[in-house]
Amino acid sequence: MILKVRNFPAQRPEFLRALFLFASICIVGNAWASELPQTPVRDTVVETQLLPTAVKQAIRQLRRVSPTDRTTRNELSPSQRVDNARRFIQAGRASGDPRTLGYAEAALTGLPETGPNGVEVLVLRATIEQSRHRFDTAREVLDRAIAQSPGHVQARLTRATVAHVRGNLDTARQDCDALREPAATIAIICHAIGDSLSGNNARALGALQKVADPSLRGWALSLAGEIHEQQGAIEAAVSAYSASLALGPDLYTSVALVDALIAQRKWPQAEQTLAPLPATDAVLLRRWIVERRQQRDASALQTLLAGRFAAAQARGELLHAREAALFALELSDNANALKLAQQNWNDQREPADLRILASAARLMNDPTALAETRAWIARTGLRDVRVERALAGKS
Amino acid sequence: MQRRSLRTMGRAACAALALVALNALAHSTSTAYLETGASASGEPTIQWRIALRDLDALLDLDANADSQLSWGEVIDRAADVSALADSNLTLRRGTARCTLRFLPMQYVRLADTGYAQLGGAATCDPDGVLTLDYRLFENIDPSHRVLISTQGSAAPQIAAPGASINLSTPTSPADTPNGFLAFLWSGIAHISGGFDHVLFLLCLLLPAVLQRRAGQWVARDNVRGALVAVIWIATAFTMAHSITLALATFGVIRIPARVIEPLIALTIVATALNNIWPIFTRRLALVAFAFGLIHGFGFAEVLAPLSLPRSDLAAALLGFNLGVELGQLAIVASAFFVLSTLRRWTGYSRWVLEVGSAMIAVIGTLWFIERVAGVSILGV
Numbered sequence: 001m002i003l004k005v006r007n008f009p010a011q012r013p014e015f016l017r018a019l020f021l022f023a024s025i026c027i028v029g030n031a032w033a034s035e036l037p038q039t040p041v042r043d044t045v046v047e048t049q050l051l052p053t054a055v056k057q058a059i060r061q062l063r064r065v066s067p068t069d070r071t072t073r074n075e076l077s078p079s080q081r082v083d084n085a086r087r088f089i090q091a092g093r094a095s096g097d098p099r100t101l102g103y104a105e106a107a108l109t110g111l112p113e114t115g116p117n118g119v120e121v122l123v124l125r126a127t128i129e130q131s132r133h134r135f136d137t138a139r140e141v142l143d144r145a146i147a148q149s150p151g152h153v154q155a156r157l158t159r160a161t162v163a164h165v166r167g168n169l170d171t172a173r174q175d176c177d178a179l180r181e182p183a184a185t186i187a188i189i190c191h192a193i194g195d196s197l198s199g200n201n202a203r204a205l206g207a208l209q210k211v212a213d214p215s216l217r218g219w220a221l222s223l224a225g226e227i228h229e230q231q232g233a234i235e236a237a238v239s240a241y242s243a244s245l246a247l248g249p250d251l252y253t254s255v256a257l258v259d260a261l262i263a264q265r266k267w268p269q270a271e272q273t274l275a276p277l278p279a280t281d282a283v284l285l286r287r288w289i290v291e292r293r294q295q296r297d298a299s300a301l302q303t304l305l306a307g308r309f310a311a312a313q314a315r316g317e318l319l320h321a322r323e324a325a326l327f328a329l330e331l332s333d334n335a336n337a338l339k340l341a342q343q344n345w346n347d348q349r350e351p352a353d354l355r356i357l358a359s360a361a362r363l364m365n366d367p368t369a370l371a372e373t374r375a376w377i378a379r380t381g382l383r384d385v386r387v388e389r390a391l392a393g394k395s
Numbered sequence: 396m397q398r399r400s401l402r403t404m405g406r407a408a409c410a411a412l413a414l415v416a417l418n419a420l421a422h423s424t425s426t427a428y429l430e431t432g433a434s435a436s437g438e439p440t441i442q443w444r445i446a447l448r449d450l451d452a453l454l455d456l457d458a459n460a461d462s463q464l465s466w467g468e469v470i471d472r473a474a475d476v477s478a479l480a481d482s483n484l485t486l487r488r489g490t491a492r493c494t495l496r497f498l499p500m501q502y503v504r505l506a507d508t509g510y511a512q513l514g515g516a517a518t519c520d521p522d523g524v525l526t527l528d529y530r531l532f533e534n535i536d537p538s539h540r541v542l543i544s545t546q547g548s549a550a551p552q553i554a555a556p557g558a559s560i561n562l563s564t565p566t567s568p569a570d571t572p573n574g575f576l577a578f579l580w581s582g583i584a585h586i587s588g589g590f591d592h593v594l595f596l597l598c599l600l601l602p603a604v605l606q607r608r609a610g611q612w613v614a615r616d617n618v619r620g621a622l623v624a625v626i627w628i629a630t631a632f633t634m635a636h637s638i639t640l641a642l643a644t645f646g647v648i649r650i651p652a653r654v655i656e657p658l659i660a661l662t663i664v665a666t667a668l669n670n671i672w673p674i675f676t677r678r679l680a681l682v683a684f685a686f687g688l689i690h691g692f693g694f695a696e697v698l699a700p701l702s703l704p705r706s707d708l709a710a711a712l713l714g715f716n717l718g719v720e721l722g723q724l725a726i727v728a729s730a731f732f733v734l735s736t737l738r739r740w741t742g743y744s745r746w747v748l749e750v751g752s753a754m755i756a757v758i759g760t761l762w763f764i765e766r767v768a769g770v771s772i773l774g775v
Contacts (some may be wrong), residue, residue, distance in 0.1 A: 026413065036503065036513045036584050036587055037501035037502065037503045037582075037584050038465040038501060038502050038503065039501055039502065039585075040467060040501075040502050041466065041765075042466055042467030042470070043465050043466070043467060044465060044466045044502075045449055045463050045465055046464050046465065046466050046469060046502055046509040047447040047448055047451070047463065047464040047508075047509040048462070048463040048464075049448060050448060050451050050457055050462050050463065050464065051448070051451070052450055053460065055769075056452060056455050058449070059452050059453070060455075062535055098424045098538070099448075099449075099452070099536060099538070099539075100535030101538060102425065102532070102535075102537055102538035102539060103535065103536055105536075105537050105538065106534055106535050106536060106537055109534070109537070123612070132538075134708060149465070153591060301698045304507050307507075312424070313552060315424065315426060315724050317424075319424075356490065356637070
């Protein structure tokens with residue numbers, strides 16, 4: 001309409017320079033302006049990620065004194081508060097929003113650890129601690145719960161999970177055994193996890209394939225996917241993860257599927273899987289990797305991720321050291337990657353964490369970290385081709 | 396108050412360059428930011444930034460329950476947000492509680508999370524240690540944290556709900572009126588974030604480094620000539636908008652925002668079209684003056700809702716206007732640097748002046764439509 005169509009200017013390099021200049025101003029200006037206070041127009045959308053209404057209602061019930069009017073009292077019964085805490089934790093699992101853990105913690109504040117709801121209170125508290133990677137505290141709380149109620153399925157399973165994450169396979173085995181009586185199928189899955197962490201991959205897969213209980217089938221398939229990956233069978237892993245997700249959504253499994261798709265360089269499928277996921281650190285990191293490996297401009301996501309990791313560290317807690325280490329690895333910031341991988345390894349000791357430690361140790365040729373990796377494999381018997389490849393410098 | 400942000404503009408312009416802007420959703424722990432400082436008269440000031448997600452969790456701001464917040468939904472509950480701040484942020488000097496006065500809420504994005512920013516000034520006892528009791532999310536989210544930074548100090552303090560924080564006593568820089576610096580800053584923020592004004596100014600500056608000879612644009616011979624032209628334009632714009640800003644602020648003339656906002660968009664379109672099909676080729680300063688009168692009424696909308704008493708108003712106006720000028724100076728200086736460097740490039744009149752103006756005209760037109768029809772086209 002207004003543009004007059006004319007010949008392209010002859011001074012192409014100068015034109016490109018001007019374009020580059022404009023683009024730089026655009027990018028810098030955008031980043032700079034976004035940190036400045038603004039007064040947008042009324043219909044500008046300023047936030048899109050809100051908590052579900054049911055959760056907000058539960059928050060309103062939570063505040064025994066209203067935030068604006070300090071006289072309003074709103075007391076709930078202990079069992080209602082336990083229900084609300086469970087609702088918060090479930091909402092957090094679905095969305096990956098760590099705030100819900102705080103609400104859950106508040107819902108449980110002051111509730112006694114004994115009496116009719118005592119064990120529930122303890123188990124939910126332990127779940128919160130576990131989600132915050134405070135595994136030692138979680139274990140102590142679970143010890144108290146199991147002392148009260150030795151057959152409590154959730155308590156036993158959560159304590160086994162904590163032990164698995166920390167690599168305490170013998171302790172975990174005892175809890176798995178204790179599950180046989182009250183929940184046989186969960187016991188089978190529990191043992192299968194232990195097997196997968198100690199090199200008995202085939203046995204673990206065999207057990208998981210037999211899980212028929214519809215409420216546990218999705219979980220079993222997701223675990224099977226991880227074991228397939230340990231065996232280097234990525235195609236099988238992708239179909240196991242997909243089958244699991246077909247039975248019900250799960251953030252953790254979705255991210256695992258994306259990792260497998262990234263390993264296969266199946267970018268469109270990876271993007272498709274990522275698209276509906278909430279923007280957790282883990283999800284954003286994968287979005288960035290997918291963009292970057294396709295040689296697309298991912299600088300905005302990179303800035304965002306760096307900002308989020310920096311903000312977490314400013315708060316004095318880097319919960320997602322695993323993601324931060326992967327971020328540094330992707331950027332070939334190997335020294336930092338090793339530091340973060342070790343920090344993460346002190347926290348959680350799953351095969352994925354070992355693989356990151358091995359990769360960073362190999363790239364930095366750090367003899368201590370390499371020895372630690374090999375010693376772990378020797379001690380547990382873990383068989384994971386990704387770790388072996390990382391140690392051989394092939395990934 | 397209709398005001399287009401640089402961010403939005405950055406998006407529009409960068410999208411034109413096929414640089415896709417990011418609109419990732421935010422998911423992180425609940426963190427608020429609190430910056431403390433001192434007003435020109437030495438009274439403590441605070442600037443509190445709280446995630447809109449957190450405000451929504453506490454106050455349920457999402458009036459139409461569409462799982463997203465518009466700025467309108469937020470400011471409609473401004474009174475509740477102020478009450479929340481008032482009951483959860485307690486400043487005291489010695490044992491006596493300070494009185495906090497809040498400025499209108501603003502919006503800021505940090506690490507791609509929407510935040511509400513609430514600035515305030517406090518009246519306190521003259522003596523004693525300044526402390527802050529922070530109670531937000533007490534009994535609601537024990538993992539909420541506030542990062543408190545004091546102007547001029549290095550590392551922020553981290554505090555949990557229920558904490559009492561000792562704030563080092565701020566020093567008084569000068570005995571100018573209370574709130575002056577806050578309004579200065581507000582002015583700077585307004586011009587840098589009010590992209591319609593920036594765009595208008597830029598549009599006027601594009602041809603300033605050129606001159607018209609025999610119906611053709613040619614580069615000015617020396618930088619000085621270009622500089623003089625730019626100074627004239629910026630001064631004329633400043634004078635004009637200062638006049639109308641003062642007139643509107645003191646209530647001499649009031650023009651409703653629904654009239655002024657589309658008019659501001661039209662000034663941009665007119666100036667841009669004039670760059671492509673010139674009618675005014677000299678005395679661009681006159682154009683700047685005439686249109687600057689309209690922009691001044693737009694600036695006044697930022698101060699008007701404060702309903703400040705007349706004694707404060709003069710100081711606020713001066714501070715705000717100086718802030719606008721400072722921000723404007725920074726923009727004009729950088730634009731001048733770029734444009735005067737590029738002016739001798741033979742493609743300048745075509746690619747910078749004409750294509751640039753065409754893009755600006757398109758944006759101005761869209762703004763005009765938005766502001767008349769009350770819809771969002773360029774919006775985030």
